[in-house]
Amino acid sequence: MTGTSPSKLDQLKSMTTVVADTGDMESIRTFAPVDATTNPTLILKAAQLPAYEPLVAEAVAWGRGRGRLTSEVADRLAVNFGEELTKIVPGRVSTEVDADLSFDVEGTIEKARAIIAEYARRGVGRERILIKIAATWEGIRAARVLQEEGIDCNMTLVFSLAQAVACADAGAFLISPFVGRILDWHVKATGASFTPETDPGVASVRQIYEYYKAHGVATIVMGASFRNAGEIEALAGCDRLTIAPQLLDELARASGPLPRRLTPNIPADRAPARLNLDEKTFRLLLNEDAMASEKLAEGIRQFSRDLRALRDLVSQRLRASAESAFADL
Template sequence: MNQLDQLKKYTKVVIDSGDIQNIEKYNPFDATTNPSLILKAIQMEKYNYLIKESIQYSKKKGGSKEKIINRAVDKIVVNFGVEILKKIPGVVSSEVDSRLSFNTEKSIKKARDLIYMYENEHGINRSKVLIKLAATWECIKAAKYLEKENINCNLTLLFSFAQARACAEANVFLISPFVGRIYDWYNLHYPMKEYNVLFDKGVKSVKKIYKYYKKYSYKTIIMGASFRNKKQILSLSGCDCLTISPELLKELKSSNTVFSKQLFLPKKVFSKIKEKMSKSEFNFLHNQDLMAVEKLSEGIKQFSLDQNFLESIIEKNI
């Protein structure tokens, strides 16, 4: 049995890709996308038809040029999600415009717009979609409202324990702690002479969150994301979900080396902590973690730049 099949015994495997054709190769349960992956895919000639279809759709709806461009980008995100759902049995994650990461009301509206397209343009129930939002205080608050409308959310760009705790207390459906990006920061500032997964700060972050969530009976799903090597993935076997790039899925599939499950449910559990974090406490705790502050800011900035680039591609094609 190859390592990918072994991993599927312990963990729900999710593919992190915008390339629809790639998804079929690995038989994942769910799939995740983000602005960077969509941008990468949309520049492939084989997906040109999705740009044309999105522009035609948006033009028919009318409005200003800016509105047509914004709507067309949303339609591209949904179109990719629709095509991906044809290849998987589970759910797809579609991301809200990262430039709205500090605006609760606009994030909620954008999420509703995406869900409206899925349901009314394609007949896909909201239960098949996870709305991705950056794990800022404002977006965690947005997710809390959206969950009440049965719009499940995936809180991404998660780097600090404060973010993870706030998400659990808001009853967010799923979180995506970024293993690889945490590792990148520590490797840049405090490089290991020789890599040892036991000292990998990204891996340790997810293990800490997993232990806390399970100990205090939080239902929020943990999906480790952004991996840099196979060792990081295997060391988190037993986590609720892991979203993995096609390159690393290929590596897992090509190896038959046996490994064992690493994460286990605690023997003793407790009820949820009743006293929830305030915004000021969240800001204080999150800002104690320099890595988390820098990586969250960097992630939002990069996704926003990719969103701008995607809009420029749409504008050129109108």
């Protein structure tokens, strides 16, 4: 940044709520976002950093002292991170339901209630938390129940308008369309190069945003999974954008004008037609969209894999703790 002109990050903050896509507390303190979002991948990375050893140690000691399952200790670790994040950001913190519950309506509801209850025991109100749920048909059904109970949901792994519309119909608080993963699929499928203006991930978020605004949908659109700063700039004005630390840093260092690209005032001739979705129509539209169906399945597999790795890490720590205690006898 040169002179006194505002950085692109500061300009972005004036029109879009900026969310930190990380479990790294120091990055969040540096860039001062409003909200923070985590997932099993981010928690796994952060849990292996020395700075967050106390959060891991607390969860392990709690689990060993009470004879809890490895999965319960991993859940506590996620809430440990979430609680610390609520002390840093003024807004919401997203905590993810297990990816292996993505096709389990009742399991998702039960886990979400348990997460909210654990936060409540720590004095963190539900108004500070978003429950992240994969935007499968089952996840969307679970979100409808949770929203009716006053538990706000962040619907993740959104790759299509059909998913976005179904989430809105369920009353979801927020959706996270994955810009970069959409781009990845198209680059691999076509071998083509894309600019921010031709980026299919950017186009997808713009389509969803325009649909929501044209039809008065209250659900928040939060673009996610960015591959470069150009994608972020092309979505300036979106309700929210969740951004990784390296791209936050790049925007903080960049100067020059950042024009608003998305506006809630959609001209009548650009208003998209309303979609009416039941389960059969949703599943058919998702099946017809090869990119969306493949990336949704891949995303669930990735989060499930990282959740297993997190549980393995916890299991190793539990064994080490037990062996240390036995050696001290």
